[in-house]
Amino acid sequence: MLQALEGSQAVAQAVALCRPQVIAAYPITPQTHIVENISKLVADGKLQCEFVSVESEFSAASLVLGAAIAGSRAYTATSSQGLLLMAEVLFNIAGLRVPMVMTCANRAISSPLSIWNDQQDSMSMRDCGWIQLHCADNQEAVDTTIQAYLIAERTELPVMVCMDGFTLTHTLETIDIPTSKQVDSYLPPYQFSRTLDPRNPITLGTCVAPEFYSEARHSQHQALLKAQAEIVAVDQEWLALTGRQMGGLLTVEGPAEAKVAILSIGSVIGTLRAALEEIPPPQPVKLIKLRAYRPFPMDALKVACEGLEEVIVLERAISPGLGGIVGLEVLAALSELPNPPRVHNFAAGLGGRDIPLTILPRLLSALNNEETASRRFSVIDVELAKLPMEDR
Amino acid sequence: MIEIRIHGRGGQGNVVAAYLIAMAAFEEGRYGQAFPNFGAERRGAPVMAFVRIADKPIQQRNQVLAPAFLIVQDQALLQIPGVTDGLLANGKILVNSNLTSAVISAQLRKEVIAIPAANLAKQVLGRPMPNTALLAAFFSLTGLLSLESLAKVLKHRFKDAVLEKNLQLIEQAAQQIQAGLWQRSNSNSTNQEEAVHATST
Known part of the structure; x- marks a missing residue:
């Protein structure tokens, strides 16, 4: 009911x-x-x-x-x-x-x-x-x-x-x-x-x-x-x-022709969905909701990402000294594809920081930013001005 | 979708107020989403809660940054930087205060309705809990949701004497304001804009 x-x-x-x-x-x-x-x-x-x-x-x-x-x-x-x-x-x-x-x-x-x-x-x-x-x-x-x-x-x-x-x-x-x-x-x-x-x-x-x-x-x-x-x-x-299904291991939403996908996990998926409607991106974008984190669905992920050129992984945790956790696993899974997409990895919303709808354009613009695109991982919503110079 | 932000102090029933609005939306066959922004969970500390009302399932879960309405349970909070941030250009503020609406509207240069919700509650409930009185005023001012739905969700939440007194309180609180004053706020603001335009030309 x-x-x-x-x-x-x-x-x-x-x-x-x-x-x-x-x-x-x-x-x-x-x-x-x-x-x-x-x-x-x-x-x-x-x-x-x-x-x-x-x-x-x-x-x-x-x-x-x-x-x-x-x-x-x-x-x-x-x-x-x-x-x-x-x-x-x-x-x-x-x-x-x-x-x-x-x-x-x-x-x-x-x-x-x-x-x-x-x-x-x-x-x-x-x-x-x-x-x-x-x-x-x-x-x-x-x-x-x-x-x-x-x-x-x-x-x-x-x-x-x-x-x-x-x-x-x-x-x-x-x-x-x-x-x-x-x-x-x-x-x-x-x-x-x-x-x-x-x-x-x-x-x-x-x-x-x-x-x-x-x-x-x-x-x-x-x-x-x-x-x-x-x-x-x-x-x-x-x-x-x-009559309801929760998406098995993972689900893919969005236009079939999209070359870009954002993969995430947990409740931020809803915010990303709303953002795709409210702030329509210039290019078609798919949304991949990872439901099963363990077992990690390597094969399902490869199928989901076939034909994509860019995969942005947005996660809510860090492995200090390495970077993203989910991102690296996605990168490993997709490396088995004949033409693997580029994987961009960001963390956001750590320790309760609000993730606003504007996260979407921010993630997408990172694709065209040479500095962030070349970096494997970053905390996308960090405010560096709050940190001493040596920690930035 | 309509977005509302509630400001209050820990212990004033801010989260309950947010939940009651979303529950009333559900009673009327709409979708409601309500959640708190917990800071330090201390009695008296400034806290916020957020509400969204829509005709279809609500996807986003970010904080309400650009509310159409603010419900402020303690007038002193209006002096804290950030409380009125993001309020839409034609947004409105409902505040628990013993001052008149005109005085606070002039102070903030925004459309404000003030009602002595805590005083009313003290008389009726015996405790200065402003939340349900403010909700009654809010429902009546905006016509967004009916007072019947508010009574219905109060019945889900409370019982016995507390319920009876709250039902009495919301009836009294609703009489404090002009029902429907904030209804069709968009067309009102358009009229105002036209009026301003007419004077300037």
Whole structure:
């Protein structure tokens, strides 16, 4: 049913529709409203679930790991420093191939301390072995949360649903919340092939000697790669059920003849869409919305970028000492094309800096600017005048 | 699309006000988007919230830089640099103040309507919360959304005595201003421009 809801409230409802059995979380801005809303559903008796208030994110992650292995559908949510505090457990959850879903309300990382939105937190957990799906709006956050459980349980991999903190979590907008009947028909009850059972004891997470460690890592990598097909399939099934689709691994919008594309991730996609309408560029421009960040859709990306001459990657995080993170991965994927497009890489909107519609002409003009075009990466909205000369 | 910016102080229900407008838009079958700009989250600190209303889904998520309307919950904020920045040429300001509209309009050289929203709220609610009174005045002045829709969304948000008193408050607040004064603001401003043109020729 269509409702006007705050993003966090809507995600809480989506989680409840998935009938989780164990939830553990620790509050952190801008994620707090999600678990607050869920705990209210539990307290009001609208959600039958064990809700555990823990003393840290490390415990939250550890608790849901145990719960999922013991046979419960589990959920947690966090942001920023909270995600970093979970880091060790996140690798364990993924390495043990335990299905579960977490929402990451994307936020900058200290230091300097910033409570505001960028995507440094989930990007820094890029290699932990979780599937990472990014949402462009709150409808996607709701639908992706539900899809995430199906993906997780079919692939036996954990899924992180990334949504921009504040920009999505604190925005009230029109959101279609599916019915419990729809979700029940879509998502079967939780089943985990290696559920701990005292009648049939097994050991999980044991020490693996060099004879088998490489094989364990290889098979984990293969599992993530194979998950691409499941991410697409699950979205198709959602389309058949609700008439909505979230764009599988990635989506391409805009005129077929365009030679220029802007690729981005998360809620800035909407701002770019509006900018293309409000400030029509001189040349046709495509928009590529990257939804699956892990697994990274190398093949889908090559298909999406075939025939393009310029690809501008706009991202919300930095790898200091290197530059862009997504940008470099796009560059690597496209280098396999016979005529690879030039890849231009920019970061913007770090630590909550507003990204206005004028970002569009700014990105496009960078193509014709020899200085920026020759540089691999820059923070496009940096105000250098604020910095001492030696830091510019 | 209509863009609105709300300025207030932490604790004055700025985000709630923004959400209520967007919820009322939804009640009337339109699209609403509302979000805060959190600064330091302290009671009393200047804060902003943004609202967009449109007839189709709203794509952009940037801050409202060029609002058609400002709703200002504390008159003192009008003295802070930046608060009126970007207001459209024919943009209008609704402010909670005990001063008259004429005085503040003259100070700012902009079209301002002032209502003593906090005072009214203190009388009716027992607390000087200006937000719902200002919304009632705003809905009535602009005719953008109806007072019935405001009452409806208040019913979603509040209950019991708080709801009853707020419903009473919005009725009283709406009587403080001339309903529809800011309606069809575009045609009004065109008339004004024509009048100016006529005098200069």
